[in-house]
Structure formats: C-alpha cells, structure tokens
Amino acid sequence: MSDALCFGGGVKTQLIAVVVMWQWLKQLYHRLGSPKWFYEITTGWIPWLAVLSVVGTVVGLVMGLLYAPADYLQGNSFRIIYIHVPAALLAQSAFMMMAVAGAVYLIWRMKMAAWVAKVIAPVGASFCLIALLTGAIWGKPTWGTWWVWDARLTSMLLLLFLYFGVMALQQAMESEDSAYRAGAILSLVGLVNIPIIKYSVEWWNTLHQPATLKLTEKPSMHPDMLIPLLIMIVTTYVFFALLIILRTRNEILWHERKRSWVKQILES
C-alpha cells in the first residue's frame, strides 16, 4: 500500500517537474522570440563579455606563449595552437549553431533565430579562415611547406566552402524571408553532411598519407600546455558570443526601427 503510494507520489512529482520544466522552456522560448527582451537583457552582458574576452586572451596568450614549455619535437612553433585549435573548434560549433538557429526559424518562424543564423555565417567563416591560415603557417616549419593535404586541414577547407555556399545563397535570394529559409535549409543539409565529409576525408587521408605528423593530436599534453589552451578555447567562445550578440542587436535595431521602443533608444 505504502509502496504504491510512494510510487504514485514519485510519478506525480516527476510529472510536476516535467510540467514546470515545460512551462519554463515555453517562457524562455517566448522571451527569446522577443527582440525587445533580447536587446534589453543583453545590454548588461556586453561589458562583462568584453572584459572576459580581453582578460582571457591576455592570460591565455601570456601563459601559452611565455610560460608553457616548448614542444620536444616542434619547438616553439607548436604555440600557434593557442589560436589554431580554438578557431577550428569554434568554426565547427558555429556551423552547428547556425543550422540549429535556421531549423528553429524553419519550424517555428521565430525571426530572432533567422537573424542569429544570418549573423553567425560570416563570423563562423572568419574563424574557419583563421584556422586555415594558422594551419598553413604552422605547416611551414612542421612539414616544410605551406599546404599539405592533411585530413583536418582538408575538412576545414571544405567547411569553409560550405560557409561560402550558405553566404552566397543568402545574398542571391531576392526576398529576405527566402534568404533566411534557403540559408537554413542549406546549413541543415550541410550539418548532416559534415560528419560524412569528415569521415570520408579522414579515410582518404589514411589511404594516401599513412605516416604524416598530425598537427594537433597528442597522446597526452603537459598540463602547462593544456591549461592555457583550455583558457583560450573558453575565451574564444566568449568572444564569439560577444560578436554574435552585438551583431544580432544591430539586426534587431534595423528590423525593428519602426517600433516605438527602438525610436526611444535612438533618441536618447
């Protein structure tokens, strides 16, 4: 009897928890869907994010460039990972975020999501380009040449092509809504394809170059090398968040320029 009661009670609390969470998610969704709410809440975040980005960059780079020990094989040239790895990671996550934001727009027609997806594209592509450039610079001392058809570099190159495709498509569409939707569809198709592309490129690479020095794969990294890298990765994500928030706020101001709350901000 008491067991049954306990059981029933457990289900009930679970149900309540689910309902509460659902309500919370719904509220969050409605808030996120409101440009005004987003604009107002992020106003306070910007200085914090900016300070965090600057401090993180300075600390991470000083630790990485000055205090981390030199690599036993690559010497000092390995230190470019403090830029290269965060940029490469971010370029991939950014594509995923762009596709998810695009999907939210396609399914629920949330305008905010479309603006976020639109502003991510050039930022993600820039980080992709940074990863490729630093990879090439790193390749010169490591391999003796600027470009090697290394699996990671090749995947990054293809990711850059995918970014170019999304941006070119968005620019070519006549109506704004079509541009958002077309970009969203293409980035979703790209998202499904990214693992396939990565896998096939890696497979192709092992086939053709069985023994090359991998750029980033290390069995174990010394903590003195790893900690600055982790700091740089987190900082890059913070900086990315800052960029996206700033650019999204611009989109909001532009699209809502006829609304009274924007006019008030512009006047003050």
Place this chain on the structure above:
Amino acid sequence: MTATSGSTIIDLQARKLLCERDDRVLFEQLDVAVGNGDLLQLAGPNGAGKTTLLRLLAGLNRDYEGELLWRGEPLTDDFSAYASQRLYQGHLAAVKKALTPLENLRWLVSSWNVSDDQLWAALDEVELGGYEETACQQLSAGQQRRVALARLCVAPTPLWILDEPFTALDKAGVRWLEGRLQRQVEGGGAVIITSHHALENIASLRQLELGSTRA
C-alpha cells in the same frame, strides 16, 4: 459536361484575415465567405493584394494571420481533401512549349479521371481542334492560355480559383469563358476570380473591393 454535382457542399470561409508584405498591411480584418452558386470577383487597383488573397484562399500561401476554414475545419488540417475539391489556375499557364496541347492537357488533368476522348472534346471546345499535333511553341499566347483553360471543361472540382483568366483571350474566348463560369455557378459550383474584366451578365456575381480598407 461539367461533373459538378449539386450535392457537394462548398463552404470556404476566411475570418479576420490579415496579410502583411514587406511591413505593408495589404488587408486586415477581412472576412470572405464562398458557398454553392457564388461567383466572387476580387477587384481593386494594382498592388492591392488580389493575387495574394487568391493564393491564400487556394491554400498556396500560408503567410497570414486569421482563420481560413474549409467546411468548418482549418484549411491546413486536411489540405489534400481541400485541394481535391478546388481547381487553381494562376496567371502562369503551366504549359510546356515543346509538348502538344493534348500532352499538356493530360498533365494538367492528371489528378482527375478523364479519358482522352473528353480531352479531345475539350480542345475542340476551346477551338484548338486542328492543333492537336502542333507543339505549343507555335501557338499564340492566347491559344496557350486556352490549353490551360481547356481543363475547365472537364474539371470535376466544385470550386474554381482563377487568377486573371481573361488575359490574352480574344472576344470569342472571353465569351466562351464567361459561359463556362456561368454554367459552373448555375450547376451549384463556385468561382473566385481576380479580373479587371466586367462580368455583369452573371447574376450571382459579388465583388470584393480590395485596397479601400487601407488607412
């Protein structure tokens, strides 16, 4: 020849329809009701939103606020059921120039059960009798239009939605189409059209003037 049965209930309703295009309100608080025997002409100046409203009513455009009901249920709930009851002809004819009128017509009526004999008769009725083996690129614009309109002769759907159907038709064509519309309405069907053409001789004609509601 029109297969419209009087028993088919036509009940298309739009309630408090609001449509915006590029931050411009085309219409708002718009109520439309179409039932058996109705001929509704959407009128108004260029850019008033006639075609937009027509596409909303046809279920082709889902970008609106308000309610759109077919037999009391939202249009989108069972769209294919609605689609099987109405014919939509946009201002584009959907005629392939490399094919003959008959081949084009076969494609246009492919959702319905229509025999080739009926299609021959339909082509005769729109005065394309001698052109069955001619590719449509050799026909005039008006004749290409007639190919698309020939399916009105065999359409079993009770509701017709036509965008500027009189475009490019000559006097005889206009008279023929007027007769077709009249027969459709008298047979218990319904027609919604956009047209600048005056349609006074059809008794049950109603006009909806767009563009006047704008502030």
Place this chain on the structure above:
Amino acid sequence: MSLVTATIRRDLLLAARNPGEWLNPLMFFLMVAALFPLAVDPDPTFLSKIAGGVIWVAALLATLLSLDALYKADVDDGSLEQWLASGESLYAMSLGKALVHWCISGLPLTLMAPVLGLMLALPEDAYWALILSLAVGTPVLSLLGAVGAALTAGVRSGGLLLSLLILPLYIPVLIFAASAVYHAGIGMAWNGQIGFLGAMLALALCLTPFASAAALKLNLSR
C-alpha cells in the same frame, strides 16, 4: 494517374523532344575527360593511374551542368504552383524529379563511361568498379543536386551558385567512388567503397527529398 507519375512521364517526354538537354552534358563529359591527356601526359601508364578519378570528376561536372535546368522551367512556367496546389506530397515529387534527372543524366553517363575508360587506358580490372560506382554514385549526385537546384531555381544565374553550394557536398561520393575504381585497377578489394556509396545512396534517398520539398516552397513566395 497521380500528378507525380504524370510529371515523370511528361519530363521524359520533354527530354525526348529536346535531346540537347541531356546530350550536351554527355558531350561535355567526353570533352572534359579528353582534356587531361592533352594537358598533363598521354602516357598510358600515367593515364591508367588517374583514369578513375578523371572520369569521376568529369561525371560530377557534367551532372552539375544538367542540374541547373531541373526545376527552373517548372518554377517559371507555373508547374511548381500546380504541384503545390494539387496537395500531393512534395516529397514524392522531389523524389520523382531526381529519378527523372538520373535517367537523363546519371544513367547515360554510366553507360558511356567505359568508352572513356578505353581512351584513358583504364586497367581492365577496373571496368566493373567504374560502372558499378557510377551506377550507385550518380543517383546520390542527382538527389543532392536536386536540393541545390530547388534552392536556386528562382535565382538569376543560379547555375554557378548551384555549383558552389553542391560541390562540397559531392566530395564524399567522389572520394569513395574514385577510390573504388583505383583500387580495382591495382588489384585490391573495392567492395567496401561501393558499400559506402550504397549507404550514402540510402541516406540521400531518405533525407534529400525533405530538403528539396522545403526548398521548392521558397520559390513560391515571390
């Protein structure tokens, strides 16, 4: 007869009336492959090494060339509007259109490829790998390409844009297919690569029509 089967029949009829539509990409296929011996080296031992890759690159470019027209005419003449108005599944329609595209593009490419193999000194053992990789791989090209064609159907000069969008997505097919042909040529196992191509085909069959259907609707809100 449903609108989908009617459209497949009409498109095949159109291809029969306008043979240039599918013959031109085929000639392009032949010409591109002929460029490599002229530009690089006509030595048969060298050619036999690159033949599989060259044929596949040429097939890929020829496919892109023929994709541009896939939906453009239907958008411009109102056929797309009629599909949407019909209430029939756009998923089935996209699948049908990709099938038609394969029939007039991938299938002739597959049938013609052995001739190119002869010209490029393809090793004898590699012919079956070439034909099979094209038979399984070109439908993937048609399905993926149809998404791009649907996205760019309403865009002016969409052909170049289409290539930009779709080429990166073609890379996995290219890698596995060219590798199958190459490995067959040097006497190694190549069934794994064909297996991957088959998996990609299954995935593309399931997923790409959704993307094409969503993309087709974009062309209506003009």
